[in-house]
Amino acid sequence: MELDKKIEAILFWKGEPMSIKKLSQILSVSEEEIKAAIENLKIKLEGRGISLMEKESEIMLVTSGEASELIQTLTKEELSKDLGKASLETLSIILYQGPVKRSEIDYIRGVNSQFILRNLLVRGLIEKISDPKDARTFVYKPSFELLAHLNVKSIEELPEYEAVRKDIESFKSAGVEEEKKTEALSDSESLENEIQEDSELKANEDSI
């Protein structure tokens, strides 16, 4: 794969400015080679909807100038749209359970919440912070603005706060009991099966 394509992929994926130095490290080539590839990429992007923006020694991909008006309209529209059932449900889980990991939200909802969380973040209804218990992952919590908007001074003031939390806890601990039961039974299962189960289990951790 040519260097300019690799740079294109990285910048598209990141959506943030990146330094030439950093790119040269990632791609294990000299900064001169990166610069040459950037010139190449600029040519390749002619006639495309995205362009390369350079600032000092940083570069990033942005939507082409003529599209900016369109994007503005879309942003406004997105912010004024109704949240919808799935978003409200996700928001309510974050409200009652937050700070909460995405895997936990997904587990309770039974579906993947990736795009919904993105939208709630953009609308300033929730915040994404590093998990204090594990810096590699994130947790979601209601934003201050949301709590103020709801006129809730502390989370415990939420309707039936204790009851809701207890219900969710008991759902989760029901899972724990099941787990124990299988462990007790596991000696009658073949070793091969167990290994398979185990790898399936691992695959699910945090990839959610």
Place this chain on the structure above:
Amino acid sequence: MELDKKIEAILFWKGEPMSIKKLSQILSVSEEEIKAAIENLKIKLEGRGISLMEKESEIMLVTSGEASELIQTLTKEELSKDLGKASLETLSIILYQGPVKRSEIDYIRGVNSQFILRNLLVRGLIEKISDPKDARTFVYKPSFELLAHLNVKSIEELPEYEAVRKDIESFKSAGVEEEKKTEALSDSESLENEIQEDSELKANEDSI
């Protein structure tokens, strides 16, 4: 600004799947024009670091499969690359036979698929939507995430996609014909059949 450039800009900005219908509304052109522009965009993106994915009437921009290793070194997220046997079987049914009801999945697998489906939903590999033919029930179909994990830009790119669908159709229609034939023959089976079966009997004697 050409339509395909506008579409690329919007998709880049959005970073999520968008429907052709929505794009036609935003850009105030017909869906046919959008589709034609998508074809243009696909040509422009050939061999680039970015690919266009299509699924039913939605499209999305992603990093190209060639850049996979590169992006993997950058991502902090743990990737789900392992599939258990049951997941693999269920995903294959949804990929090659989807959209498909849970009862159909259970019928093909011969086992209860409730929990494996929930697991796949949580992992974001499949989607659950109301059955367009019957709003009371649901159907399952592949997600963009799943196709992206398989490095296919559209479901038709899956190896043997058409062949598998055709084969299964022919099994089903053969089954229907078989039924008709049996009804017609009812109990007046020909002598020839009986003789044949008699020789089968001999073949079976050893197997008991």
Place this chain on the structure above:
Amino acid sequence: MSLDFTVKTPVFEGPLEVLLGMIEKRKLFINDIALSQVADDYISYVQSIQNERGFPIAEVAQFILVASTLLLIKSKSLLPTLTLTEEETQSVNDLELRLKIYQRLRNAAEHVAQRFGEDIMFAPLDRKNDVKVFAPDKDTNLPSLFASIQNALKNLPKKEFIPKAVVQKVISLEEMIGRLTTRISSNLRMSFTQFSGEHKGNRVHIIVSFLAMLELVKNGIIHVKQEKDFGDIEMETGEVGVPRYS
């Protein structure tokens, strides 16, 4: 909460998977001849899993349904004069069809296994250049959010019991096997004169042992029914795959 969540599904071979395995092991094509040849192996397998601790009862019922269809096929091959009812013929055709579909999809699954995770295309990361504006909608209020969490709680997965239809089928299966036993016994008496010559002893022997096998399967069905009468199904099916917390 720093724990991860997962739904764990027990791994065991399904009824069609086991059957297909037996057919493929003998390098046979899927048809009634092949099915009647593997019937004995399959029934011994079903007998063995019934005594296995931890094997979900709901799934055993599925195995017994398949076993019973194999019995029909085998009965017909032993006694060609035996006439199957429309429903029986239907279940024979149905089993063949399911096996063919299953086999085709299982082969296709090879492609999926080969490609999955090999060259992943990545969706872009969250776009951080969005200006964050606090933008609630008309439903962003306590009553709506409370209703939403209530709904989410209501939709939490519950243990699933054996669908009534399966239980009923298993019960009527017992009757079916009872009837089949009677039909074969009387057919055997009627056909006795047909069995002439050197094969006579052999054939009677085959059919008698077949009748014994029918009894065994019938016992298996009763076993499943009892599980239900003792109210154990609920517990047993819990193992089909209740969400786990790890």
